[in-house]
Amino acid sequence: MRAEEGFQPTPYVEGNPFTADTVLPSLLKRLVPPSVLSEVDEDLQRFGDVVLTKLRPLSARAEPARLVQYNQWGQRVDDLQTSEGWRGLKAALQEEGMIGIFYERKYKEYSRVYGFAKILLAVGDTQVMFCPLSMTDGCSRVLELMGTPELKRDVIPRLTSRDPNIAFTAGQWMTERPGGSDVSQTETIATPIPNITSPYGPTYTINGFKWFSSATDSDVALALARTGPVSAGSRGLSLFLIPLRRPLFRGPEESAPPALTNNIRIHRLKNKIGTKVLPTAELELNGSEAYLIGPLNQGVKSITPVLNITRMYSAISSVGYIRKALTIATAYSKARTVSSGEQLLKDNPLHVSVLAKVNLLYRALTHFTFSAVALLGKVECGVASEEEELRLRMLTPAAKAFAAHYSSIAMEECMAALGGMGYMEETGIGRLIDDGLVEKVWEGTVSVLSLDIVRATSKRGVVEAFLKWANGVLSACPPPLQTKLSSPISVIRESLPLISAAYKAPVSPLATRPALFLFSHATSSLNLLEHATWSFATQSTSVEVDIEVFRRWVEEGAWGGGLATAAEELKRGLEATIERVAADSKIVYGTEDEAKDAVVELARAHL
Template sequence: MNYAHRDPALEAVVDRWIPAADRERTDALLTRLGADGERLTGLAAVADQHPPTLRQFDRDGNRIDEIDYHPAYLELCRAAFHEYGLSALSHRPVHGWDIKPPHLVKYLASYLFVQSEFGLACPVSMTDAAARTLRMFGDPEIFTPWIDGLTSTEPDNAMTGAMFMTEPQAGTDIAQTETTAVRDGQGWRLSGKKWFASNPDADVIITLARYPGGPEGSTRGVGMFMVPKRLANGTRNSYTIDRLKDKLGTRSMPSGEVTLDGAYGIQVGDLDRGFRQMAEMVNTSRLSNAMRSAALMRRSVRDAVEHTHQRIVFGKALFEQPLMRATLLPLLLDAEAALALVGYSAHCLQRADAGDPDARNLIRILTPIAKHHVCKRARFVTGEAMEIRGGNGYIEEWGFAKLVRDAHLGSIWEGSSNVIALDVLRCMRKQDAHRHLASAMLALLADLESDCDSGAAALEERWHRLAADGDELLAGESDTAEIGCARYADDLARAVMATVLFDIASRRIAAGRGYRSLLVANAFLAGLDGEASTVALDHLDAIAEGTDVDADIARAAAPRTLAGAHR
């Protein structure tokens, strides 16, 4: 099985946002990764069963804090960092490109990899984000060698990155950071405890610490520092890995508790902007979170569909039974919509990095709404897919249980759902982000093919209502706004997904690529109001397998209240 070729949602996103000049190289990379999926999945299963272990002392009693990994995990590292260069894709020419590939290539390649192995995607993402952060805020004369290491695909030169931010008393509330930094010549010495440090033996650590004279109880009193694993003379830096966490999921990848004991660090950017600079790294990781959750959704739904085709109950395949089709439909639509949202967000990030201020405003709110909604939804989709597999789904050997365990991390990683919802509210208060988003979506809807008229009309009305709802949320009491912001973030996410699905459908229709994507878009729109499209249920094989349908069928899948409607 080639994971890329069995994913019609992936093909649709590639068609929509990968430029023609990048298409051949993108297809070659995704085809190669997709064909490697079964091998990588086998390695991931073994690595999950053999978590890393910490050796704090050598036989002579010297403190070494080395982490031992199973060979399967090391083979996955070779694939991710070196063979496929997932952490290098946004930073340097690889895989035949003579310039940096588009951001979306990285997200789509990682999306395929995560369908096999989720845990390692954390170090990959942090390595990528660390390089981006040092490039954006660091002095090139100081940090270029580190950036080169973080983005290298050569095993002898490559480095990995990590982000040590959480402390026992300072997870969400960074102003409560207690780690301190004191000057030591041109560098700094950091002391404090970091409570949840994934990839704790990384070569390059980005962390936060309070600096002398900084305002107390404020994030402006927290600076950003780069802490290398090893010093210039080759000795280990002064910090210890106190223990590794025993986690529900991502068991292949170590997370630990770390004590900085006068560890040498290098200042990154402006001292009083440390948290804001760290937010750039966090936001990059948050979009990767949404991508990873979308990957888990796709993998679990694909495997569930395969099972329902093979399982015969009462003389008929499960896939052909009405209730099972009604169970599968929303899962398939959720998986496709999630990838569409990630694809559009990556496209906006590309434009933002090129200096587009509108795209910069969009990605600022798209990132938290994608993280909030997709990561939560992945928990439901993977759980439903496990149940479809029946008793075997609950057994670790079949892989579904691992997907469910891993899916729960997405909503916690890089900020729990409530933190993310409050970030959406912050964007609204500071930038009228909901209004910018509504304007961008209305512009997409205004440019659709006539086959999409009924859906466009319904979504135009929805976006006007959402903009007004956002204004009302901001005008009310602060407590009321906080209570309602999570629901509103999900409403925004679902509306963006629906809009982008219609945008994809319109482009494919115009390019002569068929009407399946319109069937998906109309069925997803129907689901927003709790309606299971009977037409979509009748043509579930087209949604699952990527086969085309007639235009009349695709249009008929629109919500019943929109039958025959036009703008």
């Protein structure tokens, strides 16, 4: 039998990613005022077609970068060659104003919500282009806050430009071999250049080795380097803007010179599990020229705006991967027949129940992430209250960690929903899973981010700001709805004192991770309650679905249970004893390993 003979599968149709979405259009109605919504809604519908007709074909032509270190004469050239698809995606997204939207601020504090809505729709069809764009966004914000007038005049317009012929992208170089996320062990040294004055700031030479530098094809990078003694740890680091190639400013028709022009050598490209089209490299810096950004020896504080923004991009990327995988699985269920061809998958209750669980998670994570995005927009425009600023400090690492943790589980369910077809590369779900896994590591693992929230809550008023907001959401729920949802609302109320107790010093080391999950479950539940309350008040056609989504999320949650299960996990962490720590160590290392005693002694100081 020839391939074209016999049974022929019916192709599934995904449709416009905005108009077909079950969450975003309704969420925007709640978050964005009508005067802004009309323009935003129209542009997102248009952009949905752009995703299908322009971005998706470009994504199909994106290939891994190639590094040619030497030419035929044995000369070092470090020629980084990227694909047509990769360059086309970058140009297309720049034309769409993916960075410009946030700094033009046409819609003021709602510009972040609008721009991140476009990102959500595009993530699944743009490879990992939002990695360099996130760092470009972060670099723009740092220069906006701390750059010299000349940097603001010359560099920010390039970073935020809608013209791909002149637009810059930026990288971020923090990770080194000794420490990974622990930048206190940074080996890279910055040395001031005497008698050199630059309008872009004090000029330094940088010498060191950056182990993980994403977006090596960028124009500039923000990097940490040591300006104080090694004994000062992270307090001896400063932040620098490094041009990757010189001259930094070139005509539109001039090709980019190699990184060697600023004494940067590309040691090798990383061989990663996913994100393969993104050129990530190990870099040698041998006297590279750089400009000091912000105060001397305050590099970690100075780069914080970048981390906050890139973590938000990481969260929205994780949610966007789920959106794309769920869209494929849902469309497939409308086309694929089972039971001797007599039933569509969409009419099979068991199959639909699985898709409903993924959809539930997608809704919770979308509301959770956009609650943080909305606060970011208010903070950047100077209209956030002090309590909102404090709450954002907890939300940012939590949203990133929570979304990254659950995204791969959801995508795997979507893959399985297509059976053998889902395991084929042609569907794209495999690439989504491979690329999405990086979000579990990039900008901090769950454990690292758990400790970051502990640092955030050590500041007076942070937990109190969250509790005040949470109680406000509960109080705003109208009596008829409170009666209908009395059980899940009671679960939320019972979780709040536990969250407060978890972050009282000294914080138990085994409670930090479950505390992040309980906080995230509670916050996302409150976000869904906010939406159900709004839907009830506006008599939305989706009110019954919104109420059911809230109830299910609190009581059932995602894989691993709902809010009550998260509370029990935290209680175990708070009640942990030295004996449990010792047992953990024996399970992992055996009874004779020296690591056991070290782990127990470290825990003894905190428990």
